[in-house]
Amino acid sequence: MKAHDLTLFFAHKAAMVGPEHVVDDRIIYTDSVGEIGNDVYVYDATDKSNNRIYQTSKTIGNLVGIKDVLIWIEYEMTKDNAYAWTIYRMKLNETKPTELAEGVSAFETPVPHLSATDEHVTWVDYEASETVTTSAIMQFSPATETVETVQTYTLQEGEPRDGEYVFDYRDSEGGVIVHRSEFEDGEKTTKLTTLEGTFDEEMDALIDFEAGEDYVAIGKEGRAEFITSESKGKQFQHKGLQSKISFDSFRFLPNQRILFREGMNRLLVADLNEATVSYLPSRGGTTSKPIYRDGQIAYAELGDGGLITFYTIDVN
Helix, strand or coil: CEEEECHHHHCCCCCCCCCCEEECCEEEEEEECCCCCEEEEEEECCCCEEEEEEEECCEEEEEEEECCEEEEEEEEECCCCCEEEEEEEEECCCCCCEEEEEEEECCCCCCCCCEECCCCEEEEEEEECCCEEEEEEEEEECCCCEEEEEEEEEEECCCCCEEEEEEEEEEECCEEEEEEEEEECCEEEEEEEECCCCCEEECCCCCEEEECCCEEEEEECCEEEEEECCCCCCEEEEECCCCCCCEEEEEEECCCEEEEEECCCEEEEEECCCCEEEECCCCCCEECCCEEECCEEEEEEECHHHCEEEEEEECC
16 A cells, blocks of 8 residues: 655645546546636656646546546536536547537436446436437447447336436446336336346445446445345345445455445455455545556545545555
């Protein structure tokens, strides 16, 4: 584990800033320039430098990366209270981004949230009207430089509603997993499903989730569940010391280990082979959602007095 003190770079405020991508000794993150707008920064752990590589007057929803390629989404409100958004890509050695996709989130559909694996970036493009809403799962691959539609769900609006709507999703080594609503004859069913159909169960009131090759990790109030993808497979459950505590930010590591967060201030690793859970060292401060890229875990911790520390962990 390596610790990097970034406190001096954030002396003007005390807000949580966490890693969003990591490449070797470089940690990439976004930082708000005020009420509107964001900057993209690169902290170089080798020379302890912290450089801004991109600036925008719009809001950056989130940023992900694949190797040295950064992908992020920017958005701003339109006159009719919708959100116009654009997804960009840029290599670390470039100074100007390239546009990947654009759209408008209207009729209370959310701005797309980017989810990345080692090979592609996934988001859901919502197209809505008064009569129909489509949820199109999109993917961009830097290797092929293409954006393609993976799957589309359609919901007929009105009374009664009919069809399917995706309201949350993740992409990881286990593929895309979606939390969606199904409407039929006025009845609503909520399901958690992988696109390949290896996992398909009715699931409500989730805090977070993620799919691995063999397990699906589920965060609920007071507990984290790890269920094999096979139907009626074995299950390992970890309960928190507090019944109302939340569990989220699941990251699948090698050798059937899963990193996740308890509440806002502890990181844990579940070993599914041994059915055990261990806590990572912590100073007790607010902990950002961790990321896992190319054998490295990265996260931030906000301590007393605005002390901000980035941590990186090499995973064997």
